[in-house]
Amino acid sequence: MRPAPVGTGEFNRLFSEGSMVKFCSLVSGSSGNAVFVSDGKTNILVDCGLNGKRTAQALCEIGVDHTQLHAILVTHEHCDHISGVGVLSRRYHIPVYANAKTWAAMEAGLGRIQSEHKKVFEPLRTFEIGSIGVNACPTPHDAAESVGYSLFAGGRKLSVATDMGHMPESVFDWVCGSDMVILEANHDVDMLKKGRYPYFLKQRILSDVGHLSNEMAGAVAAKLAAGGTRAILLAHLSEENNVPALAYRVVANALACASVKAGKDMRLGVAQRFCVSGAY
Numbered sequence: 001m002r003p004a005p006v007g008t009g010e011f012n013r014l015f016s017e018g019s020m021v022k023f024c025s026l027v028s029g030s031s032g033n034a035v036f037v038s039d040g041k042t043n044i045l046v047d048c049g050l051n052g053k054r055t056a057q058a059l060c061e062i063g064v065d066h067t068q069l070h071a072i073l074v075t076h077e078h079c080d081h082i083s084g085v086g087v088l089s090r091r092y093h094i095p096v097y098a099n100a101k102t103w104a105a106m107e108a109g110l111g112r113i114q115s116e117h118k119k120v121f122e123p124l125r126t127f128e129i130g131s132i133g134v135n136a137c138p139t140p141h142d143a144a145e146s147v148g149y150s151l152f153a154g155g156r157k158l159s160v161a162t163d164m165g166h167m168p169e170s171v172f173d174w175v176c177g178s179d180m181v182i183l184e185a186n187h188d189v190d191m192l193k194k195g196r197y198p199y200f201l202k203q204r205i206l207s208d209v210g211h212l213s214n215e216m217a218g219a220v221a222a223k224l225a226a227g228g229t230r231a232i233l234l235a236h237l238s239e240e241n242n243v244p245a246l247a248y249r250v251v252a253n254a255l256a257c258a259s260v261k262a263g264k265d266m267r268l269g270v271a272q273r274f275c276v277s278g279a280y
């Protein structure tokens with residue numbers, strides 16, 4: 001029997017079983033993004049594009065106390081990734097990590113962050129937050145210096161690869177070998193082209209520094225499978241220009257062309273827009 005195409009029951013079941021490394025999307029899409037990662041000792045959020053109250057609720061759903069976050073990693077300054085960062089950091093004394101250019105671009109929007117909570121890192125240099133290793137890779141996106149993150153915990157590599165117009169070799173090499181990847185499948189090209197977005201916005205999304213389409217995600221997924229990745233959660237879907245079942249089908253077909261069966265050889269899910277999904 002085919003797994004539910006957009007349901008993430010399998011992921012959620014694994015999450016609740018308490019496997020050592022937990023990795024899940026709290027919300028996903030242009031109205032907000034946040035990924036939670038924990039190895040049981042260190043709790044990290046990658047981005048926080050939802051307000052403090054909703055973050056607390058989403059974490060509560062997976063049994064995590066929002067006061068027990070050890071860090072927020074920021075990919076880039078777009079508001080769907082940072083709208084809750086400032087308030088969360090201030091309220092619960094959480095350090096915020098970003099590279100220098102992203103700090104410069106987002107600082108005014110975050111509000112005051114205590115100096116000891118302002119952490120600046122250099123991309124491609126691995127650093128540690130508690131028991132979790134972190135490595136950030138620059139990504140092609142129309143932001144100051146956007147990055148994706150790889151996190152290393154419990155012998156696993158987990159990567160967040162969203163918000164990029166294409167995936168150059170340098171980024172693929174960085175993400176390859178991940179056990180699990182949160183991979184952008186932003187739009188269906190036809191839906192975008194025929195849709196009601198203004199011309200300039202369509203061009204922006206389709207550009208090299210915009211967002212990954214379903215087809216691009218499928219091609220990347222097939223290459224990742226060859227590199228050993230065994231779980232992919234499709235994320236950052238456009239509400240206007242994509243449908244979860246379509247994103248799933250396009251990527252599952254691309255995997256099938258590479259002799260990888262979604263649901264059997266590869267765990268494949270679609271992150272939900274407004275609720276918790278995906279766990280490794």
Ligand SMILES: [Zn+2]
Pocket residue numbers: 076078141143163
């Ligand atoms: Zn963005």
Ligand SMILES: [Zn+2]
Pocket residue numbers: 029030033078080081163236
């Ligand atoms: Zn985004």
